[in-house]
Amino acid sequence: MNxxxxxxxxxxxxxxxxxxxxxxxxxxDAPVKVAVDGLNFYxxxxxxxxxxxxQIRSNLVTALIGPSGCGxxxxxxxxxxxxxxxxxxxxxxxxxxxxxxxxxxxxxxVQLRRRVGMVFQKSNPxxxxxxxxxxxxxRINGLVKTRAELEGRVEESLQQAAIWEEVKDRLQExxxxxxxxxQQRLCIARALAIxxxxxxxxxxxxxxxxxxxxxIEELIYELxxxxxxxxxxxxxxxxxxxxxxxxxxxxxxxxxxxxTDKIFTAPAEKLTEDYVTGRCG
Amino acid sequence: MRKHADRLFQALSMATLIIALAALGVxxxxxxxxxxxRLSWQFLTNIASRNxxxxxxxxxxxxxxxxxxxxAALSLPIGVAAAIYLxxxxxxxxxxxxxxxxxxxxxxxxxxxxGLLGLGLFVRIMAMGQSVMAGASTLALLALPVVILSxxxxxxxxxxxxxEGSYALGATKWQTIWNQVLPxxxxxxxxxxxxxxxxxxxxxxPLIAIGALTYIPFAPDGIWSKFTVLPIQIxxxxxxxxxxxxxxxxxxxxxxxxxxxxxxAVAVVVRDRFQxxxxx
Numbered sequence: 015m016n017x018x019x020x021x022x023x024x025x026x027x028x029x030x031x032x033x034x035x036x037x038x039x040x041x042x043d044a045p046v047k048v049a050v051d052g053l054n055f056y057x058x059x060x061x062x063x064x065x066x067x068x069q070i071r072s073n074l075v076t077a078l079i080g081p082s083g084c085g086x087x088x089x090x091x092x093x094x095x096x097x098x099x100x101x102x103x104x105x106x107x108x109x110x111x112x113x114x115x116x117x118x119x120x121x122x123x124v125q126l127r128r129r130v131g132m133v134f135q136k137s138n139p140x141x142x143x144x145x146x147x148x149x150x151x152x153r154i155n156g157l158v159k160t161r162a163e164l165e166g167r168v169e170e171s172l173q174q175a176a177i178w179e180e181v182k183d184r185l186q187e188x189x190x191x192x193x194x195x196x197q198q199r200l201c202i203a204r205a206l207a208i209x210x211x212x213x214x215x216x217x218x219x220x221x222x223x224x225x226x227x228x229x230i231e232e233l234i235y236e237l238x239x240x241x242x243x244x245x246x247x248x249x250x251x252x253x254x255x256x257x258x259x260x261x262x263x264x265x266x267x268x269x270x271x272x273x274t275d276k277i278f279t280a281p282a283e284k285l286t287e288d289y290v291t292g293r294c295g
Numbered sequence: 296m297r298k299h300a301d302r303l304f305q306a307l308s309m310a311t312l313i314i315a316l317a318a319l320g321v322x323x324x325x326x327x328x329x330x331x332x333r334l335s336w337q338f339l340t341n342i343a344s345r346n347x348x349x350x351x352x353x354x355x356x357x358x359x360x361x362x363x364x365x366x367a368a369l370s371l372p373i374g375v376a377a378a379i380y381l382x383x384x385x386x387x388x389x390x391x392x393x394x395x396x397x398x399x400x401x402x403x404x405x406x407x408x409x410g411l412l413g414l415g416l417f418v419r420i421m422a423m424g425q426s427v428m429a430g431a432s433t434l435a436l437l438a439l440p441v442v443i444l445s446x447x448x449x450x451x452x453x454x455x456x457x458x459e460g461s462y463a464l465g466a467t468k469w470q471t472i473w474n475q476v477l478p479x480x481x482x483x484x485x486x487x488x489x490x491x492x493x494x495x496x497x498x499x500x501p502l503i504a505i506g507a508l509t510y511i512p513f514a515p516d517g518i519w520s521k522f523t524v525l526p527i528q529i530x531x532x533x534x535x536x537x538x539x540x541x542x543x544x545x546x547x548x549x550x551x552x553x554x555x556x557x558x559x560a561v562a563v564v565v566r567d568r569f570q571x572x573x574x575x
Contacts, residue, residue: 099462101387128465138456140475151464154474201460208464 042258042273044071047212047242048093053107055088055097062088064266066107070259075234075243077253077274080263080289086246087135089263090214093244094130095123111212128155131210135217137197139189139204144181147189147200148172151208167207175203176233195226202233206241213237215245219252231256250290254278262286323552330545338546342512343528347539352547355528357514358427359554362524363496365431366438371488373435374442375477381443382450383472402440409437410504418505425506428518433501438491445487449480482566489562493555499526525551 048070055063063085070076078086091097092109095116109116116126139147148168151157158164168185172178177199181192189200198218205213215234219227234243234256247253253260253274260277262269262285270277270286281287288294341351385391413433423429453476461471477484502508502524508531511523525547532544 094463096459096463099459124465124467127463132463134456134459134463136456138454138460140457140460141479150461150474151466154464154466154470204460204464 041073042071044073046070047072047111048244049108049110049113050092051108051110053089053092053105053109055085055092055106056104057100058102062266063092066268068261068268068271070242070244072242073238073240074258075238075245075256077257077260078244078246078263079248079250079253079260080269082248084263085266086261086263087216090216090244090246091132093212093214094127094132096127096132098123128208129210130212130214131205131208132214133198133202133205133216133218135220137194137201137221139192139197139200141188141190143186144189144192144200145185148204148207151204155208157208171203171207172200174206174237175199176229176236177203193226195222195229198222198226198230199233202230202237206237210241212242212244215243217246217248220248227252250278250292262289264289326545326548326552330542330547330549333542333546334549338543339550343510343523347537347543350532350540350543352525352528352550354511354514355523355525355547356550356554358511358522359496359524359526359551361427361515361518361520361522362431362434363492363558365427365518366434366495367488367492369431369435370438370442370491371484374439374488375446375484377439378443378446378450379472379477382447383468383476398440398443402444405500406437406498407500407504409433410501412436413501413505424519425509425521426519427515427522429505430502430507430522430524431518433505434495434498437498437501438488438495441491441494442484442488445490446480446484449483449487450476452483453479478569481569485562485566485569489558493558496524496555496558497526497551499530502527503530525554 046069048068050066050068050070053063053066054061066085066089078090080086088097092105093111093116097103097105105117111126111129115121140150142150145168148171149164152164152167158167169178169182172181177196180196181200189197192200198221202213202218219230222230231252234245237243238258245253245256247256257274259272260274261271262277262281262283264285270281270283272282276282277286278290281290285294338351339356340353341349342353343355344350381391381395410433413429413436417423417429417432418425421429423432457475457479458471461475466474507521507523508527509521509523511521513520515522529544529547529551532540532547535541
């Protein structure tokens with residue numbers, strides 16, 4: 015990395031970033047999957063997002079960072095229209111996924127959410143068996159015809175989420191009996207079961223211990239081969255470790271969006287630099 | 296000083312609890328003393344009679360069971376559906392808020408009023424006559440506000456993370472309610488239903504108002520059959536001049552109490568089973 019550093023960045027950040035970058039050269043010229051233009055979002059009269067424009071590319075991991083209340087989670091939730099269920103909210107601007115606007119009135123929100131999966135901050139398995147948790151999305155969307163097909167898709171999803179080995183002998187047990195980290199991976203499996211194209215992750219590891227966090231991060235690294243991933247995180251090191259591109263949000267605005275190594279080593283904006291080095295926020 | 300006040304308050308609340316329990320204890324003791332000896336298998340299987348010794352509660356017991364089952368069958372689906380509408384679909388509309396206020400008021404309306412409504416609406420206009428259906432419909436009206444209020448309460452306790460998880464998988468609103476929200480709310484809904492039914496099974500006034508206070512020499516054989524229920528039988532016996540019938544009344548009260556406790560026990564068992572399901 016021969017970018018000139020304007021200010022020293024903790025070695026742990028830069029180091030991890032470069033090592034990961036070395037393993038897998040990210041395709042920064044990949045096609046644009048999500049194109050957002052002039053996005054404003056309001057809770058009642060309060061503006062939470064202010065003129066966000068960003069292009070998210072296929073099969074890259076895009077991290078959204080910024081202090082609490084900066085709008086990164088709100089932005090994430092505009093991508094699968096999860097904010098629709100919150101009363102008194104309003105969206106302006108355009109969000110295109112594969113060149114199709116998702117906020118037109120003829121868009122079927124249910125179809126959209128099938129294409130754009132989501133994993134939440136707090137793992138939220140349904141109070142049912144492990145099997146039923148993964149099978150739910152397949153059943154309600156009518157994606158499988160036979161029992162064998164259903165079982166196959168459940169296994170495939172659990173394997174993709176790297177939890178199959180731990181649960182294969184107790185699929186009928188309650189999902190609530192799993193540990194926090196397992197529950198979160200189950201929720202990822204559940205999201206993958208309906209084969210989305212984009213996976214939104216809202217601080218998926220913030221409630222987990224370091225080992226469980228590491229497993230989730232390794233998983234994200236695997237998943238980006240098949241999915242476009244957008245992840246909100248409070249953890250700067252995590253953003254540096256898992257993402258290819260990073261967007262820095264501040265007070266509802268997108269301050270800077272660039273390759274992750276650039277954001278962490280040579281940000282263009284003073285505000286970004288202050289934030290990633292821990293001087294503010 | 297504050298410590299003393301604290302202890303004083305604790306003693307006071309304890310005392311009031313003891314008074315309430317003592318009153319209940321004396322009541323039960325008194326009834327058991329009066330009617331306990333009269334209880335027998337014959338008393339349950341014999342039909343009403345002019346002879347106090349031969350009289351039993353069979354018809355009234357069967358009538359009560361019929362009426363309460365039909366009441367449950369009517370008030371559960373209607374009550375739950377109404378609560379789902381108010382809680383999940385219409386929460387923000389002005390109409391919903393107006394309905395909500397009125398449901399709270401309805402829960403406080405004296406039961407005789409429901410009886411008069413039942414007489415006018417079910418017995419006369421809908422020509423159900425003095426049937427099980429008319430009685431159960433009237434009691435269902437009485438139970439509905441409680442069922443609706445407790446169902447809404449139960450729906451509200453389902454965490455939003457579960458709803459979001461379901462929506463995020465491409466579930467529709469109805470799929471989310473049916474597959475995730477209702478099963479989680481079920482224990483609370485059942486508790487509310489049983490509470491409402493416990494009240495309904497002891498009601499006398501509305502059933503007298505619709506004309507169920509007549510001598511019925513048979514047990515109901517369907518929903519259009521005439522009927523009598525335990526509270527009416529008790530009311531009937533208490534109003535007789537002969538002291539032997541007072542004993543019968545006490546014994547019938549015991550039967551009603553046991554029926555009530557059985558219902559509550561069933562509710563607790565059902566609730567615990569649903570609560571542990573998915574958790575164990």
